[in-house]
Amino acid sequence: MLKKMTKVLLDGRGEGYVDVAVSVFAILLVLALGVNAFPMFMTKMQLDNFADELIREAEVSGRVGAETSARYERLAEKTHLRPTVTWSQTGRIQLNQEVSVTVTLQTDFGFIPGLGAWPVTLTARAAGKSEVYWK
Numbered sequence: 001m002l003k004k005m006t007k008v009l010l011d012g013r014g015e016g017y018v019d020v021a022v023s024v025f026a027i028l029l030v031l032a033l034g035v036n037a038f039p040m041f042m043t044k045m046q047l048d049n050f051a052d053e054l055i056r057e058a059e060v061s062g063r064v065g066a067e068t069s070a071r072y073e074r075l076a077e078k079t080h081l082r083p084t085v086t087w088s089q090t091g092r093i094q095l096n097q098e099v100s101v102t103v104t105l106q107t108d109f110g111f112i113p114g115l116g117a118w119p120v121t122l123t124a125r126a127a128g129k130s131e132v133y134w135k
Contacts, residue, residue: 040109044122046079051103051126054085058099062132064090081105093130100127 053075054068061067064087076082083105093099103124110117 036110040107040120040122043081043105043107044124046081047083047103047105047122047124048126050075050079050081050083051101051124054101054103055099055126055128058087058093058101059128059131062095062130062134063092064099092134093132095131095133096129098127098129100125 054071057068057071058064068087072085083103086102086104088098088100103126105122106119107122108117109120
């Protein structure tokens with residue numbers, strides 16, 4: 001029986017079918033990874049836009065305060081994201097003084113649904129200069 005199994009395994013007549021089956025499996029695995037990773041890239045793009053919009057609000061208003069908080073709420077409502085925001089400074093920002101913002105969001109990434117996921121932290125940064133002169 002062992003000789004017969006060895007002979008069947010060493011025979012190359014069905015080799016093409018096995019190659020095709022393995023290739024199809026590998027392609028499907030790569031597609032599954034892509035389908036699961038695509039939303040992560042979309043969230044990262046939204047987070048980058050979130051940071052850019054917040055810093056633009058700080059530039060135009062000349063301060064980090066009520067205006068930027070209101071802008072955060074509008075963006076959170078629009079994107080359905082509630083990231084953590086960290087400013088380099090708060091309050092009034094003098095003309096041409098630089099300010100930066102870091103926006104952080106923790107999300108779960110799972111390769112195969114139902115087999116669990118692991119947390120991934122997405123971060124976006126933006127910087128700008130105030131356009132307001134405070135007397």
